[in-house]
Amino acid sequence: MTSVSQDSHDNLLNINFLKESQLKRLCGCLDKANSKGWRKLGETVNTDRRFKVSLDDIEMCSLKVLEVEGSPSRSLLRLMGDRGCTLGDLAEFLRMMGHTEALQCLKPGIEILIQPQSGSVIAGHSIRLSCYAAGTSTVQYQWFKAKEEVPGGSSPDLVLSPVQLQDAGFYICRVNCGLASVQFSQWAQVDVLDVMPSYGMMSLPSEGRLRVVIQPKAQSLLMGDGLYLECGAVGRPLPQYQWYRNGVPLKNANKRKFNILYSMLEHQGRYRCEISCGTEKTWSSEVDVLVGPKSSFQFSGAMECSEDDFFVIGQSNSLEKPYATDKVALLIGNMSYQNHPQLKAPMVDVYDLTNLLRQLNFKVVSLLDLTESEMRNAVEEFLSLLHKGVYGLLYYAGHGYENFGNSFMVPVDAPNPYRSGNCLCVQSILKLMQEKETGLNVFLLDMCRKRNFHDKDMPNVMLKVTANIVFGYATCQDAEAFELSSSGFTNGVFIKFLKGRLLEDEKITVLLDRVAEDMGQFDPTKGKQALEIRSSLSERRSLTDPILPGDCLDVSQAHSLLWAKAHELPESMTLNFECGVKIKMGFAAEFSNVLVIYTSIVKKPEEMSYCQAHLINLSDLDPKMMNKETPEETGSYLLSGSLPQHCLYTRLSSLQKLKEKLVFTVCLQAEFTSLEEQVQWTMEVDIGKPLIAKLDLHRPTRRNSCQLTCNMPHSPCPSPIPSPGAERLPPHQIPCLHPQSCNSHLHVYEPLYGAAGCFGNVHTHSDYPYLYENAPYSPYAPLPSVPIETTDDVEDMQNVLMDSLHFFNQP
Known part of the structure; x- marks a missing residue:
């Protein structure tokens, strides 16, 4: 041949x-x-x-x-x-x-197969530009920023990590194949957003997902003042912008920043920006811009006024829309119960709600799997951030119940059966919020409201008669709340529909009414779960209202510093070993109490044939979650798209339990061409108390904690003793002990003591494991706090339903 x-x-x-x-x-x-x-x-x-x-x-x-x-x-x-x-x-x-x-x-020469893609990223995070080409011989690469070569940019992937503000600009890659063949890639723009830690501490979306991280701010101006509005989003390809005033698109207003050098009366109105990224679109929050004539602020020489008088004249009389002096949210998702069935949806719901509230300029603390004392202390810290005029929002997803009109949230360490002494009373928290003179109190309770027959105590919570209180119950009184179970990422039914409405500029009760209507059209839970709204709202207050500082500026700044303290990441560091190896260590946060550590070797001696660095001596961490080659192996699915590649990753959850500074050892193992045995070096690293650990939520509950608000058995401090009498109850008096009839079409199961999980020999969750990137996940595996990237498409969830979607009760 x-x-x-x-x-x-x-x-x-x-x-x-x-x-x-x-x-x-x-x-x-x-x-x-x-x-x-x-x-x-x-x-x-x-x-x-x-x-x-x-x-x-x-x-x-x-x-x-x-x-x-x-x-x-x-x-x-x-x-x-x-x-x-x-x-x-x-x-x-x-x-x-x-x-x-x-x-x-x-x-044949060179053919560029993959062109670099423009994108927007938050300063301090990372972005990767890729250019891959094929040629008749070895292909060589060199990246340029404008006309300057990028040092070390000689590989197909250009990774900027961490991204600095000066890294913004245009990049291009030159591809060589031999001496004669040269081609240049397309230009790629990198937009770096300077964002406060309130946005940067949480997880970024995966590649291509659009997320608003800089929102425009309301303004009160005099004629002739400059108007400066700014918004910003992260996503790939590079987000596009279009500003609107009073619903009408503005000509030539297609940049992130919208400026008018000299404002006039006609520039007054409501502004917002439409942001698109590929086929995905979203809106910034809508803000009011007020422009007043200068003459209304001029005074005669004989007239005296204070700065406070000027503030009243300049703002209060002309501001029609309500405003908040600040916005604060506490989100708690309990899943990994010690004595009760596990839940799935709370981690997804907390993640989605966190991202949406941040777009509305809320300061968000999001926590997973808290014990009773940790929940009480978290609520106490939340209350310390509230003052006059603040919008306070509390969201809870997990097990719960309602007795005598009072709602109780169940911690992960609650005994079986639990009583009010082991749980947190929502109305007690509201009482303390009222004392702060907050501008709006919103409670979103994604839990069951069945009666707890083990709890015979009668609460006596004396609430003030105040306006601007809104309760959004995921289900009606004496009913269960449901979570969806499918082969992909999923929400509870409440958040599934709430997240599609939350950014709408509507009165909060109107918004919740629309969510209730959406839920009412959802066939699988029709007649089983309906949103209930209770409100004393006397003004048109919405979550999109602007933030205008009030009289208590010093108090507001002190509270902001306290909040920022709970979201500080350790600074990235470089470890220099005496053998010549240099290791870079970085940190990222998924939630306020979940930290990811990633390490990479950036330099090693030529005579060293192999080296690898591992984190050891983290006694409180499951060894299976350490030193993994991909974030997914540690359970960090949310950060997989934004973390640098080619690192070893370690995931730390439940940071609220950290009592001392976090100290661990980096063990470097190396092999030399001239030696047969492996050589080892160690270095101790102290990163202090990261994120929420600084607030010491593990401490014993104080005597004046949030539970000392009424004369009832669940105050003033946690009870470590299981509720008595349950073991003496005959089986027929224990509620929901056996599953009720199962609808074969919907696969809706009644709860075991009001909880989703296992009924006798029927293991509902394990029959339908989650899939992350085609890898199965079981809720009973040792991954208790894995946040999930979710889709925003309600239609997608409906399609999954048609392919045997299952529902489980989530009390």
Whole structure:
């Protein structure tokens, strides 16, 4: 058998099958008006009887110059190809002409397969630009920022980590294949957003997901003042912007920042920005811009006024829309119960709600799996952030119950059965919020409201008669709340519909009414779960209201510092070992109590054939969650798209339990070409108390905690003793002990003591494991606090339903 080389095979290819990149370069050479141009090629081809080119053909090709972007060469080559001309034939004609430049165009050269993609990223995080090319020989890369070479940018991937503000700009990659073949990639723009820690501490979306991280701010101006509005989003490709005033798009207002040097009365109105990223679109929050005439603020020389008087004249009388002096939210999701069935949806719900509330300028503390004392202390810290005019929002997802009109949240360490002494009373928290003179109190309770027959205590919570209180119960009184179980990421039914409405600029009760209507159209839970709204709202207050500082500026700043303290990440660091190895260590947060540590070796001696660094001596952490090659292996699915690659990852959850500074050891193992045995070095690292650990939520509950608000058994401090009497109850008096009838179409199961989980021999969760990136996840596996990236498409969840979607009760 005779072998045929690749070059021989290419020579037999018809020239009509030339790659567009090759054809474009070839036509660029032949269209030049010189002695070696396309006319000379036509004359040369005319000498070959196989591909005879007549004078009429030459004249037809010449007319192409009259067309926009017309090419006589392209027309001639197409004619030759139609008559059977191959690459080998064309190469021979070009040799006869002595056209070496055109001959080079016939070589495969370089083909850029992946072009770098523009994107927007938060300062301090990372972004990756990729350019991959194929060539006949080894391909070499060099990245440029504008006209300057990027130091070390000689690989297909350019990783900027951590991104600095000065990294913003335009990037391009030069690709070489040998000395003659050079191509440049497309330009890619990197937009770096300077965002306060309130946005940067939480997880970023995966590649391509759009998320608003900078919201415009309301303003009160005088005529002639400058108007400056700004919003910003992260996402890939680069987000596009369009500003609107009073619902009308503004001409030439398509940048992140919208500026008017001298404002006039006609510039007053309600502004917001439409942001698009590929096919995905979203809106910034809507803000009011007030412009007053200067004459209304001018005073005669005989008139005296204080700064407080000026503030009243300048703002209060003209501000129609209500405003908050600050916005604070506490989100708690309990899943991994010690004595009760596990839940799935709270981690997804807390994650989704966190991202949405941040877009509304809320300061958000999000916590997973808290014990009783931790919940009480978290609530106490939440209350310390409230003052006059603040919008306070508390969201809870987990087990719960309602007795005598009072709602109780169940911690993860609650005994079985539990009573009010083991749980937190929501109304007690509301009483203390009222004392802070808050502007709006919102409670979103995603839990069951069944009666707890083990709890015979009668609460006595004396609430003040105040306005602006809103309760959004995920289900009606004496009913269960449901969570969806499918092969993908999922929400509870309440958040599934709430997240589609939360950014709407509507009165909060109107917004919740619409959510209730949406839930009412959801066939799987129709007649089983309905949103209940209780409100004393006397004003048109919404979650999109602007933030305008009140009189207590010092108090507000002190509270902001306290909040920021609970969201401080350790600074990235470089570890230098005496053997010459340099290790970079970085940190990222998924939730306020979940930290990811990632390490990479950035330098090693040439004589060292192998080295790897591991974190050890983290006694409180499951060893299976340490030093993994991908974030997903540790359970960090949310951060997988934003963390640097080629690192080792370690995930720390339940940081609220950290009593001392977090100290661990980095163990470096190395092999040298001249040594047979492996050599080891260690270095101790102290990162202090990261994130929520600084607040010491593990401390014993104080005597004046949030539970000392009423004379009832669940105050003033946690009870470590299980509720008595349950063991004496006959089985028929224990509620929900056995599953009720199962609807075969909906697969809706009644709870075991009001909880989703296992009924006798029916293991509902384990039969339908979650799938993360095609990897199965079981709620009973040791991954208790894995946040989940979710889709915003309600239609997608409906489609999953048609493919045997299952529901489970979530009390």
